[in-house]
Amino acid sequence: MTASPAPTTFFREIARNRRNSWILIFVVAIVLAALGGAIGGATGYGWGGVVLALVVAFFMSIGSYFAGDQLVLISSGAKEIPQQQPPDQYRQLLNVVTEMSLASGLPMPKVYVINDTAPNAFATGRDPKHASVAVTSGLLEKMDREQLQGVIGHELSHVGNYDIRFSLLVGVLVGSIALLADWFLRFTFWGGGRRDSDNDRGGGGGAAAILFIVALVLAVIAPLIGRMVQLAVSRSRESLADVSAVELTRNPVGLARALRTIADDPEVLEVANRATQHLYIVNPIKSFETRSKSMWDTHPPISERIAVLRGLAGQFGQDPGHIG
Amino acid sequence: MEPIWIVLIILVVIAAGVVFIYNGLVQRRNVVDEAWNQISVQLKRRHDLIPNLVNAVKGYMDFEQETLTKVIEARGAAVSAQSAGPAGAAQSAQAENFLTGALRQLFALVENYPDLKANQNVLQLQEELTTTENQIGFARQHYNSTVRDFNTSIQTFPSVLIAGMFGFKERDYFQIEEADAVVPTVNLRDEPPQAAPPAAPSA
Numbered sequence: 001m002t003a004s005p006a007p008t009t010f011f012r013e014i015a016r017n018r019r020n021s022w023i024l025i026f027v028v029a030i031v032l033a034a035l036g037g038a039i040g041g042a043t044g045y046g047w048g049g050v051v052l053a054l055v056v057a058f059f060m061s062i063g064s065y066f067a068g069d070q071l072v073l074i075s076s077g078a079k080e081i082p083q084q085q086p087p088d089q090y091r092q093l094l095n096v097v098t099e100m101s102l103a104s105g106l107p108m109p110k111v112y113v114i115n116d117t118a119p120n121a122f123a124t125g126r127d128p129k130h131a132s133v134a135v136t137s138g139l140l141e142k143m144d145r146e147q148l149q150g151v152i153g154h155e156l157s158h159v160g161n162y163d164i165r166f167s168l169l170v171g172v173l174v175g176s177i178a179l180l181a182d183w184f185l186r187f188t189f190w191g192g193g194r195r196d197s198d199n200d201r202g203g204g205g206g207a208a209a210i211l212f213i214v215a216l217v218l219a220v221i222a223p224l225i226g227r228m229v230q231l232a233v234s235r236s237r238e239s240l241a242d243v244s245a246v247e248l249t250r251n252p253v254g255l256a257r258a259l260r261t262i263a264d265d266p267e268v269l270e271v272a273n274r275a276t277q278h279l280y281i282v283n284p285i286k287s288f289e290t291r292s293k294s295m296w297d298t299h300p301p302i303s304e305r306i307a308v309l310r311g312l313a314g315q316f317g318q319d320p321g322h323i324g
Numbered sequence: 325m326e327p328i329w330i331v332l333i334i335l336v337v338i339a340a341g342v343v344f345i346y347n348g349l350v351q352r353r354n355v356v357d358e359a360w361n362q363i364s365v366q367l368k369r370r371h372d373l374i375p376n377l378v379n380a381v382k383g384y385m386d387f388e389q390e391t392l393t394k395v396i397e398a399r400g401a402a403v404s405a406q407s408a409g410p411a412g413a414a415q416s417a418q419a420e421n422f423l424t425g426a427l428r429q430l431f432a433l434v435e436n437y438p439d440l441k442a443n444q445n446v447l448q449l450q451e452e453l454t455t456t457e458n459q460i461g462f463a464r465q466h467y468n469s470t471v472r473d474f475n476t477s478i479q480t481f482p483s484v485l486i487a488g489m490f491g492f493k494e495r496d497y498f499q500i501e502e503a504d505a506v507v508p509t510v511n512l513r514d515e516p517p518q519a520a521p522p523a524a525p526s527a
Contacts, residue, residue: 104466
């Protein structure tokens with residue numbers, strides 16, 4: 001077992017995570033600018049390429065922004081629970097969501113259940129007024145009230161922190177990088193070469209050639225860097241959601257126990273795939289989760305998440321030993 | 325540019341800043357008021373649930389009439405304390421706390437009645453009461469967050485200037501007195517607190 005980190009206040013953790021994610025966005029923007037500048041200089045198109053890439057990436061994401069939540073809910077086979085006359089078995093779930101909604105001051109989201117024995121949950125929706133939270137039937141069965149509260153707290157925190165919007169923002173930036181790099185590489189290898197050898201633009205041939213090489217290198221590595229940063233942002237927002245959940249429940253042990261239960265469960269969530277993995281509270285693709293610290297993960301390793309919660313437990317007079 | 329224009333521009337910018345800050349303070353204050361109302365809503369919910377609970381268990385718990393009566397009386401005291409409004413907040417908090425203790429005692433007794441324990445109605449009511457307790461707690465917690473936010477705005481520069489100018493006052497946190505913070509293990513033979521502020525109920 002890892003040793004507990006020094007007890008910390010959750011306000012500081014929250015601030016740290018927010019700061020980190022914005023720094024990362026800044027990094028992506030710089031990468032995009034560098035790539036755009038190099039390509040623009042090398043091809044003579046200037047900033048037109050970057051602008052076009054941003055516009056295209058933006059329009060590609062617009063659908064996701066408005067209809068993404070419906071798509072995800074439908075593709076996971078989620079069924080909405082009527083909040084007026086809920087079936088008895090879901091009363092507790094709705095009560096817990098109501099509790100977290102009160103604690104956060106957010107409007108009550110729509111609540112869905114996915115019929116799957118693997119315990120997991122996700123939240124989606126472009127803003128708090130259009131939010132949905134989904135849990136699997138497996139999660140409802142395997143968790144007690146305290147754990148469920150932690151999970152719902154985490155999911156509602158994603159909504160309250162506008163994480164869906166945040167990921168779309170990152171997605172647009174990273175998508176632009178990918179588009180721009182792709183266009184440039186095609187342009188270079190399939191017919192753009194002649195243009196450059198005309199040497200009409202820019203300074204002497206030497207400078208243009210160097211710029212071209214720089215652009216080429218960037219076009220290859222920028223999408224990789226972009227993807228890595230995107231995953232780092234995702235991990236940062238997941239940590240933020242964990243600590244924000246504690247701000248709501250004031251019960252770090254509850255969420256920690258929930259994470260432990262999900263991690264120990266051998267079941268595989270059948271409806272999840274690479275496209276939706278980042279939305280769930282714990283990465284549902286088992287092979288990803290068992291790897292220790294990796295920069296290709298959408299979520300921090302569970303042991304690390306539990307360690308952070310352990311560090312907060314002392315603040316609330318809780319015994320971290322209960323986590324298991 | 326002539327000086328008069330510069331002065332005008334500066335004045336406009338300052339005015340815009342004042343409006344912006346003022347609106348922010350108003351918004352935060354309204355959030356505080358709303359959060360306070362939310363607490364009252366949750367308390368009322370609990371008061372409304374209790375008669376149902378008592379009715380559900382009445383038939384089974386013939387020997388516990390005294391307990392049931394105490395619960396009803398504690399509820400009554402809480403309802404009248406709440407009707408005093410924000411002025412009676414301290415008494416209300418105390419009455420609610422006493423009611424919480426009485427309910428816990430009642431549910432402890434339910435453990436002795438296997439028929440009752442398995443009764444769907446009772447289980448549901450138990451869940452409803454649990455969630456109501458939680459919702460009250462979270463409503464209070466959220467209220468305190470909004471107060472913190474509002475008070476911080478009032479205290480920090482530059483909003484502190486605007487706040488002073490327009491008379492925005494700090495709000496009080498919802499606090500439970502030390503003695504009440506630990507829910508008393510109520511002996512249901514005690515009387516629930518009367519309207520006048522009493523000492524903490526004896527154990």
